[in-house]
Amino acid sequence: MGNYFTPSMRLYLEKLVDWEEILRLRDGADPDVEAEVGAFRTVLETTAALAESFERRAREQWHAEAELTEDGGARPPAHIREAYEQLREAGLVSLMVPEEYGGAALPGLLNGFYLEMISRADTSLMTVVGLQTGVAGDIDKYAEEALKQTWLPRFASGEVQGAMDLTEPKAGSDLGGITTRATEQPDGSLRVDGAKIFITNGGAEVHLVLARDADHYEDSKGTTNGLSLVLVPRHLEDGSRNGIHVTRLEKKLGIHGSPTCEVVFEDAVGWRLGQKGQGFRAMLDLMNNARLGVAAQAIGVADAAFADAHRYAAERRQFGQTIAKQPLVLIMLAKMHVNIEAARAILYHTFELVDSTLAREAALARGELSGDEAKTLREAVERDIVRVRLLTPLCKYYATEICHDVTRDAMQVFGGIGYTMDADVAKLHADSLIMTVYEGTSEIQASFALREMGKGALATVVGELRRELGAMMDDPTRAELAQLVQNAVNSIEECASLLFSDLPYALLRAKMIAEMAINVIAGTELLRQAGADASRIDLAEAFVRRRMLETDAMARRIRENQEGRMQRDERILANYAQTDG
């Protein structure tokens, strides 16, 4: 159990997060912080014990495929269904459903820890429980009360699961291509017709479907306007089947136990969530939560691979000593761990901002605050919403990219065995490959981050970083490192203003500026951690010294702003096409 419930999770739970403030604002009463944190700890310890107990079977059954069911659905293989039942019996599903609907109303940070642990044990199982929380969250935010009463208690008990149905053959990254149609009925319900592909857990009872409103079908085509988010259940109130069928399961390189489905809707009865034509916005909420979930998923998989590689390197002897003593292996292992901790730092910090924002919003909604207090809270909410919009794609980008690198390095540490199925690391690497693709590819995350920076989020984030770094300058153990990050912050600002004066060039450098931002945000957060726990200074130093140099190199590349760079790339590919053809 010890290492599933990791030291960094404990650090945030016990020291870094201001639970007193979050719980007081959320609940409107003075909280018993010790009791609440004790309850959180119990949830995490139980999750850690259960997840650890799933791990061996999940690796042994890794090849087991999801299967179609006779009633037009699909389900994961037996080991995942059984693990799910164990989680359900322990009350460990849909952790964030509000108490009034029978849920545990746990903070997002706790849910993130939970998803990371489940993913470390069995990342296919994580896709099922991760979507369940996300779909319940969107119902809570956007559905009318009657729909919430119908569905949320069933999510809280684990009786139903959810799926998110966006992708179509011609609508992948660009959801403007959606052709699934939603037609209004006189009774206020909708009828949904169309086909979706690549739908995770497509056999779930509750589908949130992004569909084009029939009465604006032609004039909104090719855009993300005119879309509605529709809740479509597999069964109607009288228990009869709705018009929704899984027609195909994908065979994949990894996450075999996660059903990836083609789902066909034929005259399927559904109900709109949120406003007509505003479905894309509602779906973005679900997707942003899911992006943080996938970041947690990636960290879990990376940590599983790192733990295996670390153990193996301490046992395997070559040239008269363990390979862990070989400098090149040592440096590889340390880098894997530092990158995982950096991904955690930026993700946990983002969850902390999400939780404090939700708590402040709850306090404002109760309307009990004085004018000045309300104004201060409102400003903090506005500021932190902007920060979270930028941090979310950065979390997803960084965690999934390092998951790819860490699992690949873990294979390298295992040498020849790493390429066989006798070691688990190849399975983990195969699983890692989807993570830079679903919930928006890395390229899409970098473009989103660039867009948010352009809308002013960079200035807000940089302002907060300067404040945090400034507070570290009096601490002799952190001052020099904080100064290095501060210098990098200055060069990001300079590069950003250069990029925003030339949009095509900015798009070309979107990944670079995203990585520069990740470096300073994660660097600052690792230094904040070291302020609370001095033993983490080595982690912070390793990250800051390496990544600030890389940030400097990227800044120089951006400043070069080579004229005609895109044209040169186009010429290279045109020459290739000529010689190939």
Ligand SMILES: Cc1cc2nc3c(=O)[nH]c(=O)nc-3n(C[C@H](O)[C@H](O)[C@H](O)COP(=O)(O)OP(=O)(O)OC[C@H]3O[C@@H](n4cnc5c(N)ncnc54)[C@H](O)[C@@H]3O)c2cc1C
């Ligand atoms: C296992 C699995 C599970 C999935 N689960 C779900 C699910 O539950 N629900 C759901 O709705 N979908 C799901 N998907 C679909 C997934 O979200 C899409 O595959 C993904 O968003 C990419 O879309 P695409 O495959 O059409 O690729 P494309 O959009 O065609 O992209 C192809 C390449 O072009 C790049 N690209 C495209 N546009 C741009 C741009 N503007 N700038 C820079 N680069 C660009 C991409 O980054 C990518 O490298 C799943 C997919 C898989 C494989």
